[in-house]
Amino acid sequence: MKEKVQQVIEKIRPLLQRDGGDIQLVDVVDGIVKVKLQGACGTCPMSMMTLKMGVERQLKQEIPEVKEVVAVSVFIILTNTMPPEKRLFVIDDEKMLLAVLQDYLEQCGLKVFPYESIPDLEKELEEKQPHAILLDIVLPMVSGIDILKMIKKIDRRIPVIMMTGYADESERLESLRSGAYALLTKPFKSLEELYHIVNNCMEHYIETLKTEELTAEVEERYHREKINTLELDFLKNLQHMIGETEDPVFVLKNAHALLKNFIDFDFFGTLLLNEKEISIQIFPGAEENWKLIRDMASVLVQKIPQKQKIPGQLIVVQGVAQEEVHPEKADVEAVIAELSTVNRNYGFAALYRAQPFDAPESSIFARFCSHITLTLEKIRLFNEVKTLSIHDGLTGIHNHAYIVGELETEVKRSERYNTSFSVVLFDIDDFKLINDEYGHLAGDHALRRITQVMKENLRTIDMIGRYGGEEFLVILPETDSKNAVIVAERLREAVETATLDFENIHINATVSGGIATYVPGLVVKEMIKKADDNLYQAKKDGKNRIYYENF
Numbered sequence: 001m002k003e004k005v006q007q008v009i010e011k012i013r014p015l016l017q018r019d020g021g022d023i024q025l026v027d028v029v030d031g032i033v034k035v036k037l038q039g040a041c042g043t044c045p046m047s048m049m050t051l052k053m054g055v056e057r058q059l060k061q062e063i064p065e066v067k068e069v070v071a072v073s074v075f076i077i078l079t080n081t082m083p084p085e086k087r088l089f090v091i092d093d094e095k096m097l098l099a100v101l102q103d104y105l106e107q108c109g110l111k112v113f114p115y116e117s118i119p120d121l122e123k124e125l126e127e128k129q130p131h132a133i134l135l136d137i138v139l140p141m142v143s144g145i146d147i148l149k150m151i152k153k154i155d156r157r158i159p160v161i162m163m164t165g166y167a168d169e170s171e172r173l174e175s176l177r178s179g180a181y182a183l184l185t186k187p188f189k190s191l192e193e194l195y196h197i198v199n200n201c202m203e204h205y206i207e208t209l210k211t212e213e214l215t216a217e218v219e220e221r222y223h224r225e226k227i228n229t230l231e232l233d234f235l236k237n238l239q240h241m242i243g244e245t246e247d248p249v250f251v252l253k254n255a256h257a258l259l260k261n262f263i264d265f266d267f268f269g270t271l272l273l274n275e276k277e278i279s280i281q282i283f284p285g286a287e288e289n290w291k292l293i294r295d296m297a298s299v300l301v302q303k304i305p306q307k308q309k310i311p312g313q314l315i316v317v318q319g320v321a322q323e324e325v326h327p328e329k330a331d332v333e334a335v336i337a338e339l340s341t342v343n344r345n346y347g348f349a350a351l352y353r354a355q356p357f358d359a360p361e362s363s364i365f366a367r368f369c370s371h372i373t374l375t376l377e378k379i380r381l382f383n384e385v386k387t388l389s390i391h392d393g394l395t396g397i398h399n400h401a402y403i404v405g406e407l408e409t410e411v412k413r414s415e416r417y418n419t420s421f422s423v424v425l426f427d428i429d430d431f432k433l434i435n436d437e438y439g440h441l442a443g444d445h446a447l448r449r450i451t452q453v454m455k456e457n458l459r460t461i462d463m464i465g466r467y468g469g470e471e472f473l474v475i476l477p478e479t480d481s482k483n484a485v486i487v488a489e490r491l492r493e494a495v496e497t498a499t500l501d502f503e504n505i506h507i508n509a510t511v512s513g514g515i516a517t518y519v520p521g522l523v524v525k526e527m528i529k530k531a532d533d534n535l536y537q538a539k540k541d542g543k544n545r546i547y548y549e550n551f
Contacts, residue, residue, distance in 0.1 A: 002028040004063050009035070012058060016051075023055065031067035033059060086202045087128055091115045091147065092136040092163065097186075101134070104191050105198070118147060122154055130158065131202040132181075137164040137171055145174055152179045157208060159201045169408075172401065182389040185401065193393035200385045207378045211239065214371075234258045234368065238375040248272055248346070248376055249281060255349075255372050256283040262368065263361050265351040266332070270339075271300040272347040277314040278304070285318060292331070293318060296352055299334050303348045335362045337369035341377050392466040394444060395451040403465025403473050408524050410475055415520065421477045422484035422517040425531035426454075426491070428470040429510045429543040438505050445502040446509055453498045454491050462487075473528075481517040481550060488513045488546040496544065510544035517550055 009025050016023055026034040056069035088110050090101050098114040105112050137144040148160050159181035172183055181201055188194050256268040268283045280297045297317050315322045335357040339346040349369050390402040410421055435443040454464055467473040476484055492511055500507040514534025516527045538547035
């Protein structure tokens with residue numbers, strides 16, 4: 001009977017192999033046929049059950065003695081055929097913009113999937129697995145915010161960057177409330193800036209996916225090796241810090257407390273590298289024993305690679321500047337791990353105690369330092385995206401959306417505390433002539449230089465933002481109209497006397513300004529309108545002057 005069964009299986013096998021599957025006879029016992037089935041790539045369990053039933057039906061038809069077919073082993077081969085490149089969805093009804101974005105971003109190395117209308121989101125997201133989505137707020141017959149909500153229901157992790165052609169504050173806020181990663185205003189002032197925002201967003205998302213994969217690996221290792229579940233808590237606690245802090249020391253201080261659950265040690269030391277200084281922190285502080293602190297600091301300093309040492313670089317230990325930390329034989333044992341990614345070395349971390357650390361402890365510490373490093377990297381990427389989204393790409397000062405938002409905040413503060421403040425709207429006089437006579441590169445230089453001059457002549461609490469092409473909005477908290485005129489005149493004179501030379505080209509520029517001072521009951525639009533009207537009058541009166549006439 002076994003030979004007959006084998007003959008039937010040999011007839012069935014070519015049909016299965018054609019579709020990437022296979023079948024093997026294992027044994028025949030008392031009319032029960034045992035086989036090993038292999039499904040094609042991606043075959044689901046239900047399809048495997050159907051396949052087994054088909055084999056059983058075929059065998060029973062040709063060999064009546066067969067009572068039952070048992071699949072003793074079922075193998076389902078799953079493969080990920082998606083290419084490794086960064087993938088981006090762009091959803092916008094403007095054909096020209098779609099073409100421009102696809103062409104430019106693909107030149108930058110991204111794989112772009114353009115959509116002029118809304119696709120089958122669930123299907124497309126599952127098949128193409130984008131790392132980010134650029135989505136227009138205003139689309140025909142549907143709201144981009146509704147599409148955003150649909151995407152977040154399918155997969156809330158995917159970062160969605162909203163695009164809008166006008167600054168409707170309510171829609172901006174609704175987008176952010178609905179989970180938008182960032183908000184960009186069309187037309188874009190710089191495609192390069194757009195690329196960096198999208199790329200950093202993707203990097204952040206990819207790092208999140210890597211962390212999720214790492215968490216999944218840790219969970220699997222726990223079930224397989226019964227590793228302490230506290231490691232998962234460690235990862236989750238680190239994840240919660242992303243977006244909540246910009247201070248690496250805060251992360252390291254919390255990591256010190258979390259590490260106490262895994263390894264027995266007395267002190268946790270960190271060394272962070274940057275261009276200006278080397279910062280060393282020892283947790284918990286032991287200021288009463290400065291020699292011990294210096295010993296522990298010297299252990300970390302010795303690990304700095306020679307190529308990263310900068311002559312005269314300041315060393316700060318426990319917040320105190322040191323001229324030098326001499327490498328000495330420390331009276332404590334230490335285990336040290338590098339805090340580094342592929343492209344960046346953040347520094348080093350060390351554990352100290354009287355007794356030496358064994359190999360398993362060193363391995364655990366190195367693994368946990370990799371978690372800490374990933375957290376530091378994601379915080380850095382998050383802060384970069386945040387900075388790019390609120391700053392003007394050319395001048396480096398706040399962009400239109402942010403400075404107007406700060407003006408709204410200042411109005412509310414003045415209402416609450418019954419204080420006054422003023423705004424000045426500046427415009428560069430005859431800026432078009434600079435572009436026409438010297439070129440746009442010279443014009444860009446002039447914009448940056450004028451911005452720098454204004455920032456140098458403002459207080460720390462004052463704010464400046466690029467309101468339009470060559471217009472700047474300055475917010476002066478706690479400043480009445482009289483003092484606002486003094487500040488505005490100081491800024492005007494500073495620009496008038498500033499050196500704006502560009503590549504041996506001597507450039508002079510002046511600015512005109514209009515002032516508006518807050519009085520109770522005013523709203524943001526009314527203040528900007530008044531400042532704009534006063535700016536117009538300053539221009540009309542001959543330019544290079546400040547005009548003030550309040551409500």
